Amino acid sequence: MTSMDRGGSSDAPAPRPHAGAVLASGVVDSLTAAPDEDAVLRDLVAFTRLLRNAGVPVTPDRTATYLRALREIDVASEVATYWAGRLTLCSDPDDVARYDQAFHAWFSSDPRDQRMGRPAPPKPRTATIAALNPPSRSGEGEQDDDVPELKVAASGEEVLRDRDIAELTIGEREHLRRMLALLTPNPPRRRARRRRPGPRGEPDARRTLRATLRHAGEIPGLARRQRRERPRRVVILLDVSGSMAPYADALLRFAHVLTRRTPQAVETFTLGTRLTRVTRELRQRDPERALRDAGSAIPDWSGGTRLGEVLAAFLDRWGQRGVARRAVVVVFSDGWERGGTDLLGEQMARLARLAHTVVWVNPHAGKRGYEPVQGGIAAALPHVDRLLAGHSLATLQELTEVLADA
Template sequence: MGDAGVHEARARGDGQAGDDPLTGLAGFAVVLREAGLACDAHRVQAYLAAAEQLDLADPAALYWAGRLTLCADPDDLPRYDQAFGSWFTAEPPPRSRSGARQPKQARTAALTTAERSGSGSGEDEPDELQVAASDQETLRSRDLGELTRAERAHLREMLARLRVDLPLRSSPRRRPARRGALDPARTLRMMLAAGGEPVRLARRHRARRPRRIVLLVDVSGSMSPYADSLLRFAHVVVRRAPGAVEVFTLGTRLTRVSRQLRQRDPEHAMLAAARAVPDFAGGTRLGETLRVFLDRWGQRGVARRAVVVVFSDGWERGDVSLLGEQLARTRRLAHAVLWVNPHAGRDGYAPVQSGIAAALPHIDRLLAGHSLATLERLLLEIRDA
């Protein structure tokens, strides 16, 4: 925002405010909103409540009160500093090295404050913890496609704390055990070591190993509000068992992003996946991309006895009969096929999309995937598949 706009906004505020400092602070929020910051009514209310408890003659206190309540993203900080210096005719306090690495704390605090309505400034710590827990519970049920930037930042932290229990299957290999079938080879070796006497019978049982999970994420234009959150969810699952989880994106073409999502840092993993996928927010050819997946990967072993999860709203631009045929192939190979549709969690939803109608005869479960709570239920379905 230019200096002329700041002076114009200050002139409007001074003409209406008189000596009321709160009007000047509200004018500062207007300046920030015109500069591109998401200063909604809840943030402004939290800022004014914080300012009432401060010494308004202390620029540092005003600076940090506004920064913690009015800024929702690290990209907001340079514009906030410029607007603060222009409006209050004071340089913003210098940033310390320790303060430069606190964006997550600032975003979480801003989210918690923004969700409150009519909260006072004299709350004690247990009340603040209860409010934070209530905010997290509310965010768990929010639609992933309707979150603000601050809520998305908080959601990333909650996704990182998801507990992933992988499904298990029997392995051909057998391991020593206290109970189970007789192990003749070990029993014979023990008898030889004891001079030919059968001192103890050795037992064994089948080992259990993680069952492979295949995640197919639709990244077409109709799924773009959910694609980022679903890929971050896939990153959490991949990090739990990098060797047992495969991730592909579906659009106008098929792209394998398992290697990119195996990176430990989620931001680096998402950047690598974005560079690898050339058809984000494009069209949808579910039947064709599923055929490519089965011909190149699934038939050769990736989908065999695996839990295959398709994330898509079911809008198909290609041949619907081809989609049904490829899902029938998938069902014959896989242990279980789950279809996750973000729209299935809405009231009054009916599976009338052409892709969903073709998929229903060949899938085990149709699930909702529009919120963090539904993704947690999906993890339970995968575990119990």
Template sequence: MAEEGHVSGKGSFTPVIQRQDAGKASYAQGDVAEEGPLRDVVDTVLGFARTLRHAGVAAGPDRVEAMLAAIGHLDVLDPSAVYWAGRLTLCSGPDDLDRYDAAFVAWFSGRRARLPRPAGRPEVRLAASAPLDGGAGEGDDDGETPDVAARASADEVLRHRDVAGLTDAERAHLRRLFALLLPATPMRPARRRRPAAHGSVHPGRTVRQALRDGGEVSRLRHRRARPRPRRVVLLVDVSGSMTPYADALLRFAHAAVRARPGSTEVFTIGTRLTRVTRELRLRDPDRALVAGGQAIPDWSGGTRLGEVLKAFLDRWGQRGTARGAVVVVCSDGWERGSTDLLAAQMARLRRLAHAVVWVNPHKGRAGYEPLTGGMQAALPSVDHFVAGHSMAAFEELSGVISHA
């Protein structure tokens, strides 16, 4: 049985969570934590979560809290326990596992340990002690540790690249980033009030409690309105001029549907209106886009925004789909039909919707001005005019929708 701060097996390891005093030599093999104070557990986990986010894993605050709760029941000096606690709480899918392993190696760099892996997966040699600075620790001279910082820097550059100019390899990597995107949901106040610890006094519940207590009012009962998700409607232009951006826009729509399947609707617009919400509810993004592509009859066709928007409002919007919703129109504004019809339908949409957001991929380019007839007709009825040309622009769009 291993001593405290070590792992049984071949050799022994310094504890996972340690800190050295500045300028002092590293721990000798087998030393316990008496030579230096234990590194704060929360700071270590938060730093590891930041490394994971730079590596492309969506380790949000809720997942970090879950890892801290798990570590609270485990031995923090056991590398195996820390590894599996993080893997089971911070990873959201199979695509995160390789990046998690690489980030774990980079953050907890030092002498290496063979940690248990599930059957059928190759073993990964993982470091056991946390780094003292930005460089690699002892045992990293063999060059096997992945350069997570370089990968994070490449991800950051890719986030700001225009999706229309990406190579096939960059597009494949961008798809993995889209799979980790979790668009926020706009909320609205609900009319129905529910029991709560604070808020207005609930007379009925207060009286009933007093009757149970023999007629003595010993405690006031409260109630308050809890916010509910507001409907989000995405109208994605799949005409010929939007072909370079249609795939990325539909992947953003798939992420939105995946986050809130009950309050998100997706339509494609071009020469006709097509509802693709059901197809985009498939869990796998590639399968969802293939199913959506098969359902869209006017892919890479013309653009008749006014006519299609009128069809949407007549069939769906007026009946309640657009009423009180955040409506997101993703188009470059090229209109082959009447711009007067488009202006009238946009004004009609503005009266129904809670907020109208227009996403134009060309807005992200330097010197862009909305001079096309379609954009000139639509902008007076638009609340938010944003770009939609890169991953960073889609993240900004998610924030605009959530605060609309």
């Protein structure tokens, strides 16, 4: 059907498919997106991807139905927009709570922003109204300068990358969770004992001899072999005491991202008044379920800290038996120690002898004027290879680079 058949002018630009068509087949037939509409549709498809990461089984068909439903309602009404998504994207009563939380984080601004003097972020639905309700083709409103302009969300993400996790609002924390889920860290590598054929390396006598026999005694060339590479084990020791409570959730999600990348090469333990292994819980695909199960398994969340005693328990039960040997050990802690620091120094020395690299991540190290003078961090620093700050998304991305180069 031509644009004349649809009632438009013959010189109207031909519609082009939006970028979300890869995830939602069939949406192109129902939505003809202009260049500005293209970004809005990607934003809406990203909202469905957020629901999927939160555990709601959103399929491409439901995404297409959701986008078609938005074209049939008054998207200026938050209630109508809410029910359009709830009726098309939720298939189980358990999905409603997750949908409510995701909808509030994506489409609403947190009122605490106004109370704290910060400007509220623009609501995506304001720009969605202009894109989903295309202007009249009769020429009216072409010179209207009051049409809201769609802003790209990259600038807000850049600001959020450097924000202290402890100072984020509820809506910003939801955005941070989405950004953490998009991280693709490269695990550290190590050379394995087994070798494989390769263009370089030591001569392979057996393959060379077999090739000579196949060529009637003539040597066609010298075969070589080189050592394979395998992921190096990463051990995460996460302090979940009260002083680390503002960062514990984000750091545990970061541990889940690393675990999902190489499930068999990452071990995660929590440190507090006791040692808890949460590797099995974090190997689940759904981040919300993994974090919920890990939280249920940790009995000392936001409690005290006995780093020396708990680290000794880790080395006696797990580290000395092979978990920490030639591994990259990452300790997330601010260094506050309720007990004596001499024991912590001794156990860090044991850990340094076993591990390939020891990285200490202190969220307070990224703050202005910080000095590592606390008893725990001062006792551990002589046995640490790198001291990093883990208070923001940018510093966590820096940690992934350090791990890849370990």
